[in-house]
Amino acid sequence: MKSLVLENLSKTYFDPYRGTQFTAIKDVSLQVGEGDFVAVVGPSGCGKSTILNMIAGFVPISGGRILVDGHQVKGPGPDRGVVFQSHALFPWKTVAENVTFGPKMRGVGKAERARIAEEYLALAGLSHAAERYPNELSGGMQQRVGVVRALANNPDVLLMDEPFASVDAQTRMTLQEELTRIWEERRPTVVFITHDVSEAVFLANRVVVLSKGHVLAEVAVPLARPRSWTRLVEDDGFKALSNQVLQLVRSA
């Protein structure tokens, strides 16, 4: 896993209704060190998804630079794994085939792919579901497959855009705990977009608050790990940080 640097990033969209340019992102600079976990929060429309899509290479930038491991991003690439809210698994492939799709495309042989499937499905607690098809899984299980499918490509940076937004509250807490465990075990470099302040504080080492396309504040989260909801839900430090971030988002 490698570092990610955003330097004076900006994005201008053409607004077809007004016939004018609209600045969605202005002068955003951010450093995410190797093995760090940064969450980006902010009100609807502040530019969270635009930033993530520019890092992923799906949306062209208007100004500034994006560097992954020192190399400038010019488009999508396997050095960045992306997990969206809708997991977008291949319905005609088994869970194991979904997880090893990226390695297969890179020419990884069958025996090594079987090892990768075993390793990553065990990491997600899904070994028993290897031969099932996505429509035979719950929404939470499908999201888990989406996360380890991205990790199985061994990306430099893992980009997550509200990956747990569409599951029920109970499942979401379980997935958040699993993601922290996986992050603590593997230490991927993560940028995690969410509008859920407690999710951001629970998961991240640092929370970036966006306001109208620029960085309003960065809040360090020095809470001890491993983190669990049982412990943090009553933790004064967690409550104070969540409150601080919430006030920032409300003022954004």
Ligand SMILES: Nc1ncnc2c1ncn2[C@@H]1O[C@H](COP(=O)(O)OP(=O)(O)OP(=O)(O)O)[C@@H](O)[C@H]1O
């Ligand atoms: N393709 C596009 N063309 C024009 N404007 C766009 C386009 N995509 C996004 N925008 C505008 O850019 C701004 C930022 O949008 P973005 O989706 O990045 O925000 P967000 O913070 O992710 O919002 P949400 O939390 O609601 O998903 C919004 O005002 C949006 O209307």
